Amino acid sequence: MAQAAPSLSITAPSDISAWALAPDGSQPKTQSGTLSVTTTSADGKSWSVAVSDNNSVTNGRMTKHDGASYVSGTKLGTPMQVVGPAGTVTLPLGGPVITGSGNVTSANYIITFSQRVLWSDAVITGPSSYRLSVTFSGSIQP
Amino acid sequence: MKHSTTIARRISLLVLLSLVSAIMPSFFAVSAVSAARGLTVTGVLLVTDVKPGETLNHKMTVSIGDGDAATEIGVTVAEVGQAEDGTYIVLSAAEESSVYSARSLITVDRSSFPLQSGQTQTVTATAKIPSSIGEGGRYAIISIQTKPVGQPGVGIASAVNVPVYLTVANTNLVHKGEITGISVGEPSAGKPIEVLTSFRNMGNHHFKVKGEVTVSDPNGKTLDTIHVAPTGTSIIPTMTRRLNATFIPRGVLPAGKYSVKSKVMLEDGAILDEHTGVFEIKQTYVPPPAAAETVLRPLAAATLKTDDGRISVTFPQGAAVGEAHLGLRSYSRDLLPSAPEHLKLAATFFRVDGLNGLLAKQATVAVKCSPADMEAAEGDASRLVLARWDESDQRWYVIRTAVDTRTMALSARTDQLGIWAVMVKDSPSSRVPWAGLSVLAVVAVVCLGIVLFVSVRRRKD
Numbered sequence: 001m002a003q004a005a006p007s008l009s010i011t012a013p014s015d016i017s018a019w020a021l022a023p024d025g026s027q028p029k030t031q032s033g034t035l036s037v038t039t040t041s042a043d044g045k046s047w048s049v050a051v052s053d054n055n056s057v058t059n060g061r062m063t064k065h066d067g068a069s070y071v072s073g074t075k076l077g078t079p080m081q082v083v084g085p086a087g088t089v090t091l092p093l094g095g096p097v098i099t100g101s102g103n104v105t106s107a108n109y110i111i112t113f114s115q116r117v118l119w120s121d122a123v124i125t126g127p128s129s130y131r132l133s134v135t136f137s138g139s140i141q142p
Numbered sequence: 143m144k145h146s147t148t149i150a151r152r153i154s155l156l157v158l159l160s161l162v163s164a165i166m167p168s169f170f171a172v173s174a175v176s177a178a179r180g181l182t183v184t185g186v187l188l189v190t191d192v193k194p195g196e197t198l199n200h201k202m203t204v205s206i207g208d209g210d211a212a213t214e215i216g217v218t219v220a221e222v223g224q225a226e227d228g229t230y231i232v233l234s235a236a237e238e239s240s241v242y243s244a245r246s247l248i249t250v251d252r253s254s255f256p257l258q259s260g261q262t263q264t265v266t267a268t269a270k271i272p273s274s275i276g277e278g279g280r281y282a283i284i285s286i287q288t289k290p291v292g293q294p295g296v297g298i299a300s301a302v303n304v305p306v307y308l309t310v311a312n313t314n315l316v317h318k319g320e321i322t323g324i325s326v327g328e329p330s331a332g333k334p335i336e337v338l339t340s341f342r343n344m345g346n347h348h349f350k351v352k353g354e355v356t357v358s359d360p361n362g363k364t365l366d367t368i369h370v371a372p373t374g375t376s377i378i379p380t381m382t383r384r385l386n387a388t389f390i391p392r393g394v395l396p397a398g399k400y401s402v403k404s405k406v407m408l409e410d411g412a413i414l415d416e417h418t419g420v421f422e423i424k425q426t427y428v429p430p431p432a433a434a435e436t437v438l439r440p441l442a443a444a445t446l447k448t449d450d451g452r453i454s455v456t457f458p459q460g461a462a463v464g465e466a467h468l469g470l471r472s473y474s475r476d477l478l479p480s481a482p483e484h485l486k487l488a489a490t491f492f493r494v495d496g497l498n499g500l501l502a503k504q505a506t507v508a509v510k511c512s513p514a515d516m517e518a519a520e521g522d523a524s525r526l527v528l529a530r531w532d533e534s535d536q537r538w539y540v541i542r543t544a545v546d547t548r549t550m551a552l553s554a555r556t557d558q559l560g561i562w563a564v565m566v567k568d569s570p571s572s573r574v575p576w577a578g579l580s581v582l583a584v585v586a587v588v589c590l591g592i593v594l595f596v597s598v599r600r601r602k603d
Contacts, residue, residue, distance in 0.1 A: 006187050008302050011180025011207070016296040031296075036180065045187075046374030050229050065294070080296075096229050101374060113296060129294035135287065139230055139303040141375035142189045142348070 010049060011036040012136040013111050021062075021076075021117050021130065028081070028116040035084070035111045035136060039103050046101045047140045051082045051111075052094040054135055060091030062115065062130040064122070070131070076121050080132060083112040091134065180207055183286050183302040188267065191311040192280075195273040202304060204286055205262035212258045214289040217265055221245045222283040222305065226340065226384035228375040230303055232285055242346065242379045244280035244308050247271060269308065277313035278346025281378045282306040307348060307376075316345035317408060322382060324404050324419035331428045335389040337368070339404040340382050341415070348376035351414065352480075354405045355387040360398035365391060367533065369479045372409050388474055392495040395427040432469030432495070438462045446470050446494065452510045453492055455559070461503040468496040473561060479531060482538050485565045488526060489514030494559035504555040507541075509564060511550040519566045523547045528554040531561040540565070 013033025021029055039047055053060045057070045064074035081090050084097025098109050113134075124130065185202035192198065204215055221243045223231035239245070251266045267284055284304040290297035309315070319342050327336035337355050353370030368387040377383045385406065400423060405416040434448045438457055446468050447454040453470060473491040481487050489512055511523060519525045527543040541554040552564065 005185040007182060007184040008186045009180055009182035010300050010302065012298045012300040015290075015298050017294060019295050038182075048229065054232075062296075093225075095225060095227065099374075131294060131297065133290040133297040133299060135290070135299040135301050137230075137232075137285070137287075137301040137303050139283075139305060140186050141228070141230075142187060142305060142307050 006041040006045070006140055007039070008042075008047065008138050008140055009036075009038040010136060010138040016113065019115075021115060023117045023119045023121065028114045030112050030114050032110055032112045035098065035109050037098065037100070037107050037109070037138065038105050039100075039140060042101075042103050042140050044102060045140050045142070046099065047138065048086070048096040048100070049084075049098040049136055049138045050094060050096045051084075051089060051091070051134060051136050053080075053092040053132060055092075055133060058092070058132050060093075060132075062132045064124050064128055065131040066128045071128070074122050074124065076115065076130065077118045078116040080134070081114040082134070083114060085109055088114075091132075097136075180210065181286075181288055181300040181302060182206070183304065186302060186304050187307075188269075188284070188304060189307040190309070192269065192271045192275075192308045193311050194271055194275050196271045198269050198271075200267045200269070202265045202267070202284070202286070203262050204257065204265060206257055206259060206288075208260040210259055212256060214254060215257050215263070216254045216285075216287050216289065217250050217252060218285050218287075219245055219248045219250060219267070220283050220285060222281050222378070224375075224378060224381040224383070226382055228373060228377075228383060230283055230305065232283055232303065240281075240380055241276075242279060242281055244269065244282035244306050247280065247308075248282055248284070248306060250284065267304075267306075269306075271308070271310075275310050277310055278315060279348055279379065280306075280308045280310070281348070307378075309347065315347040317347060317349045317414075318345045319343045319351075319377070319406070319414050321404060321406055321415045321417040324402055324417055326402060326419065326421035329395075329421070329423050329427045331425075332430050334430060335391070335421075335427075337387040337389055337402055337404070339370075339385045339387070339406065339417075341377070341385060341406045342382040343377040343379050346379055348378045350374075350376050350409050351383065351385070351406050352409060353385040353387065353407070355389070356403045356405075357389050358401045358403070359395070360400060362401075365389075365395075365400075368477050371476050371478060372480070386476070388477060390471060390493075391427065391429045392469075393429065395423050395429075397423050397425060430471070432471050433492075434470040436468050438466045438468055438497075440464065444468075452512070453490070454508045455494060456506045456508070457501070458503045458505070461501045461505055462497070463502055466496050468494060470494050473563075478561070478563060479536075479538070481529075481563075481565055482540070484568045485527070485529070485538075485540065486518070486568075488518040488564040488566050490564040491562065493561045497559050499558075501557045501559075504557050505559070506553055506555055507562060508551060508553040509562075511552065511564065515564050516550065520569065522569070523550050523552075525567045525569065526552055527565050527567060528552055529563050529565045530556060530558060531563070532558070533560060538563075538565075 016031050060079035061075040064071040086096045086099045089095040182205045188200045221233040287301035290299040323340040325338045350373045352372040355368045357365045370385045402419045406414050436446045438444045443459045444457045473493045529538045529540045543554045
């Protein structure tokens with residue numbers, strides 16, 4: 001009997017468009033979301049979801065964006081960290097935030113984005129803003 | 143005569159039906175398929191043997207859920223690396239190419255396309271294997287990614303990486319490697335001591351490894367042997383994997399120089415490399431507090447019990463010949479040797495320290511199953527057993543276990559302590575009922591014989 005092709009489905013947390021980043025108050029500033037994973041025909045195999053920032057301009061730090069492109073000279077002083085059940089990773093390289101094995105169906109995991117804001121970080125006003133793109137990559141491993 | 147023929151035929155039919163019904167479940171078992179949510183990719187593994195000169199195609203489907211916004215999908219083939227924890231690293235084209243790279247062998251029929259809500263698209267990867275491909279394995283990764291939304295704040299993209307592991311068939315597959323380093327975390331009172339072994343794949347093919355770490359005191363006396371479970375993922379050639387072992391001493395360690403011997407093995411136990419390192423304890427080290435502690439004296443009964451009451455060891459009066467300070471600690475699954483055949487590890491593991499050798503009278507080990515234990519047993523507590531790892535014999539002993547399915551409690555009597563695990567027996571349906579099938583086969587042959595005999599007699603009549 002032919003074996004069904006293994007499949008992997010991930011639903012990453014929603015974009016964070018409203019995040020008050022200020023150096024006062026408790027640090028780091030955090031935002032949480034849910035990541036959902038479904039695997040089929042993955043019997044006995046390990047799988048993981050890793051997080052990274054693949055953009056060499058931002059390099060793991062929220063960077064000024066003028067609406068058209070990044071302004072690479074203006075970044076937050078500390079890189080973003082992402083926290084998941086498998087541990088805390090620091091961008092840009094990041095690493096696994098969720099690991100598992102075998103089949104799961106719509107398994108939900110809490111993911112927290114953690115950003116420290118310093119008094120020395122540049123204040124920017126509209127239309128520019130700080131931006132960063134984070135990629136959640138899932139894979140089933142042989 | 144006609145009546146006897148009919149009966150014989152009916153018996154044969156019943157036997158055949160029984161045989162068929164015994165075999166059928168394995169043919170009709172199918173994988174559960176759930177509704178697509180978010181980015182879904184099928185065909186997420188391309189792991190196969192290839193022949194020089196061959197061309198092969200691999201189809202993947204890409205879809206997003208009904209409720210997801212339309213997006214642009216990008217598909218790239220890249221060289222793959224691995225971080226020391228086994229995570230894939232997608233290498234850029236600018237980075238130096240490994241001789242084991244399959245990146246240049248693989249093309250995809252589309253590098254980007256729009257994907258509408260609820261829609262499914264197919265991507266085909268084609269691998270052209272040169273006739274001069276050489277020996278061993280070739281590796282790459284196909285990355286299928288959504289486009290992050292461009293807006294102020296943090297944009298999120300989802301990606302599924304499809305590992306490509308091509309093994310050149312009928313070539314010499316070399317599985318070898320070396321330990322490139324052993325490091326021991328700074329011993330700190332009350333905290334476990336981490337022992338990290340770095341191992342590099344020096345062969346031409348991927349493989350999984352397991353480890354064993356032996357810690358000895360300044361006099362060379364073995365303090366503990368820690369097992370590192372097989373890596374969940376294979377190490378690809380030239381990559382280095384870090385094996386983590388956690389050493390929780392059974393008692394106070396005086397200052398001095400201690401040695402660590404680390405072995406890395408293939409899954410079948412074949413040793414690939416071993417190395418010895420030294421670490422120093424500068425101040426008397428106190429191990430982390432145990433989850434439960436008690437003092438066992440010869441003239442008194444005693445119970446070692448965790449605060450939540452889940453795990454207990456009850457000693458009758460006279461169980462010990464001398465005074466012993468006992469501690470009970472939870473134990474990491476990653477440090478346990480593999481379960482024996484027809485068993486798998488459940489979710490409760492612990493170690494009882496303070497007693498070496500045999501008890502004078504048997505103690506009773508009792509464990510209340512956790513939800514995770516029950517999940518491992520697929521809800522059937524009767525499949526759970528207690529097993530003890532014997533350091534001397536280097537093997538698991540499955541202990542005769544009483545199961546109270548009402549309270550979900552396991553209990554077993556033993557005269558030795560050490561490392562314990564709750565294990566799950568194979569479900570009866572997962573084993574091939576050879577004995578039953580053999581009996582049925584014999585009955586079937588006999589019945590067929592009767593039918594033939596009756597038929598022959600009938601013709602003669």
